[in-house]
Amino acid sequence: xxxxxKLSQFLLSLSLLIVxxxxxxxxxxxxxxxxxxxxxxxxxxxFSLFKKKIGxxxxxxxxxxxGGYVKIAGMIDESMDTExxxxxxxxxxxxxxPAWQRLIIMLGGVTVNFVLAFVIYIGMxxxxxxxxxxNDSLKDGVWVVSEPLQQAGMIxxxxxxxxxxxxxxxFDEAALKIIMGREIKVDRNGEEKIIKLPxxxxxxxxxRKKTKLLMPRIPFVVGGFSDDSPNQEVLKPKDxxxxxxxLEVKYFDQMEDALKPFANKKVVAGVTRNDKQVEVTLQxxxxxxxxxxxxxxxxxxxxxxxxxxLSTDRYSFLESIPVGIDMGINxxxxxxxxxxxxxxxxxxxxxxxGGFMAIFNIFPDFWSWEAFWEITALLSIMLGVMNLxxxxxxxxxxxxxxxxxxISGRKPSDKFLEYAQTVGFVLxxxxxxxxxxxxxxxxxxxx
Numbered sequence: 206x207x208x209x210x211k212l213s214q215f216l217l218s219l220s221l222l223i224v225x226x227x228x229x230x231x232x233x234x235x236x237x238x239x240x241x242x243x244x245x246x247x248x249x250x251x252f253s254l255f256k257k258k259i260g261x262x263x264x265x266x267x268x269x270x271x272g273g274y275v276k277i278a279g280m281i282d283e284s285m286d287t288e289x290x291x292x293x294x295x296x297x298x299x300x301x302x303p304a305w306q307r308l309i310i311m312l313g314g315v316t317v318n319f320v321l322a323f324v325i326y327i328g329m330x331x332x333x334x335x336x337x338x339x340n341d342s343l344k345d346g347v348w349v350v351s352e353p354l355q356q357a358g359m360i361x362x363x364x365x366x367x368x369x370x371x372x373x374x375x376f377d378e379a380a381l382k383i384i385m386g387r388e389i390k391v392d393r394n395g396e397e398k399i400i401k402l403p404x405x406x407x408x409x410x411x412x413r414k415k416t417k418l419l420m421p422r423i424p425f426v427v428g429g430f431s432d433d434s435p436n437q438e439v440l441k442p443k444d445x446x447x448x449x450x451x452l453e454v455k456y457f458d459q460m461e462d463a464l465k466p467f468a469n470k471k472v473v474a475g476v477t478r479n480d481k482q483v484e485v486t487l488q489x490x491x492x493x494x495x496x497x498x499x500x501x502x503x504x505x506x507x508x509x510x511x512x513x514x515l516s517t518d519r520y521s522f523l524e525s526i527p528v529g530i531d532m533g534i535n536x537x538x539x540x541x542x543x544x545x546x547x548x549x550x551x552x553x554x555x556x557x558x559g560g561f562m563a564i565f566n567i568f569p570d571f572w573s574w575e576a577f578w579e580i581t582a583l584l585s586i587m588l589g590v591m592n593l594x595x596x597x598x599x600x601x602x603x604x605x606x607x608x609x610x611x612i613s614g615r616k617p618s619d620k621f622l623e624y625a626q627t628v629g630f631v632l633x634x635x636x637x638x639x640x641x642x643x644x645x646x647x648x649x650x651x652x
Contacts, residue, residue, distance in 0.1 A: 207570035214568040216270070218581045220246055222318070222588055223273035229317030230275050230310055237306045240297045243276035271561075271637075277310070281622045300619075304611045311603045318589030322536070325582035327529030333575055335518040335528065338376040338504070340365060342514035343421055346392075347376070348458045351418040353409040354383070358400045361422065361458040363391035376513070380418045384410065385542050421513050425457040426500040434496025435488040441478065443500065448475035457499040465493040537586055544590070560641030597622075597629025 223246055234241050241262050249256070249267035256265030267273075279298025294301045299310070346362040349355055365373050367390045368382040383389060384407050389400040403409070410418060425446040430437045440446075448454055449463040450472050464472065467489045474487050487495050508515040520528055547558060564584065569576050593601040602625070610616045617625075 210572050211565060211568045211570050214572070214577050214580075215565045218568075218577065218584060219270065219564075221581065222321075222585055223247070225317050225321055226314040226588060226592075227273050227275045229313035229315070230277070231313075233306075233310045233313045234275070234277055234299075237302055237310065238297060239299055239302060239306075239310065240278040241275055242278055243274070245275075246273045248272060248274070281619065281626050304607055304616075308604065308607045308611070311600050311607065314600055315589040315592050318585045318592070319533075319537075322582045322585040322589070323530055323533040325578050325585070326532040326536075327525050329575070329578055329582075330520055330529045330532065331522050331525035334520070335532075337378075337516055338421065339514045339516045340373045340376045340379070342516075343376060343512075345422055345456070347379075347419045348422045348456065349419050351410050353406060354418050357402050357406065358398075359389065359391065359419075360393070361456075363393050363398070366390040366392055366397065376421065381539060383418055385539070421507060422456040422458060423499060423502050423507065423512065424510070425454060425460055426502070427497055428500030429498045431496040431498070435490070436495050436497060439485050439487060440476070440497060443478075445477040446474050447477060450474075460495075461493065464489050464495065468493045533582070533586070536583060537590070540583075540586055540590055558640050558643055560637065560644045562641065562644035596632055597625035598633055599629065602626075602629050 227244060227246075231241055231244055243263045243265070245253075245265050245267050247254075247267035248269040248271055249265055250269050252268065253265045254268050256263055258264075277299045279294065279300040299307060302310075343364065346364040349359050349361045349363070365376075365379055367373055368379070368386045369388055370390075371382075373379055373382070383402070387402055389402070391398050391400060427440050427442050427444040427446065429442070430440075446454060446460070449460070450467070452463055454460055454463050469489065469491050471486050471488055473484055476483050476485055489495055502510070502512075504515050507513060518528075567580050592599050593604070595601045595605040597603075597606075606617050606622065606625070
């Protein structure tokens with residue numbers, strides 16, 4: 206059932222983005238009286254799930270959910286249908302229109318993507334407010350989950366002061382800023398420390414089964430057991446473990462150090478169960494572990510326990526407009542920084558490029574409109590940026606040739622555009638195989 210919920214959100218988001226992107230091409234094409242022969246959600250290789258001709262356009266749904274397209278008459282596109290180009294140009298064809306009109310048609314899709322993202326951020330800011338965990342409210346610091354981050358020198362209990370010299374106000378932004386950062390300043394027991402991150406940190410941090418870098422510290426409430434845990438009959442779900450051998454354990458991350466001296470031994474632990482204090486004897490394995498996982502706590506419950514302060518900034522509709530726009534601009538900048546990291550071979554960030562499975566896994570396994578819209582807005586920005594890349598077969602490739610034509614006054618020949626489209630299509634297939642190949646490799650290896 207959980208996978209169906211994820212799949213539903215994934216397909217709904219993908220469909221919405223594809224249809225609106227293609228509408229961005231379709232509407233200006235119709236305004237400039239350019240014939241649109243097909244408008245498709247998903248690709249109709251060999252056959253369609255649905256199609257209906259209305260006027261001069263066939264509207265349909267394909268069976269291959271790798272994108273969508275509008276087929277504009279007289280345009281060399283991914284369909285590579287060049288038969289029409291052998292005829293004399295017609296006034297209703299794309300190639301017969303002035304360069305500035307063709308440019309607007311080609312920029313329509315990415316324009317819709319960016320506008321959609323900003324509209325969603327404005328709407329979310331107005332409806333949900335701007336929610337975040339105040340970094341300064343984490344009085345006992347953070348839980349460092351990532352081994353590479355630990356190896357870089359950061360430890361649980363550190364309080365993050367700044368990342369690359371910029372004061373951290375929102376804990377929610379810490380992970381992304383660290384991934385793209387080089388230096389973290391922390392407060393460790395009242396003393397400031399500087400954590401230097403290696404240049405390939407993004408690759409080493411991502412190449413692990415644990416995807417989180419750090420979390421707010423949480424108490425040790427029993428959430429589950431490993432299959433080989435010797436303590437399944439001793440502890441019960443929702444037990445609160447608060448001491449080991451008389452030593453207070455306030456947070457789950459303190460358990461590792463507390464249990465290490467008792468490897469291959471038994472230890473007495475203090476537990477609160479159904480509001481009663483009890484003592485239990487736990488078996489510790491050779492690695493100093495007891496085979497117990499903590500229960501994750503909802504933000505609202507963590508706030509009630511005093512673990513941190515959950516802040517929400519509320520805005521009127523008019524106030525939410527500049528805030529939402531600023532949020533969209535920041536997301537756009539962050540995505541640009543991620544692409545810059547991917548383009549730098551030293552970071553090895555290219556190994557973390559993902560395909561459809563990576564996108565699918567972003568969605569939660571429960572239905573959340575707030576998460577759905579937030580993810581959709583981010584994907585819309587990603588789709589817009591990727592389509593602007595100057596690769597033939599993408600919108601950015603067409604824009605590149607149109608700008609050349611407008612500046613030089615010379616239009617590239619149809620034969621040249623055919624060759625360029627073929628090269629671009631090969632590049633896109635290679636990128637698609639690489640990204641989805643990464644997904645398959647990670648699924649097989651677990652890395």
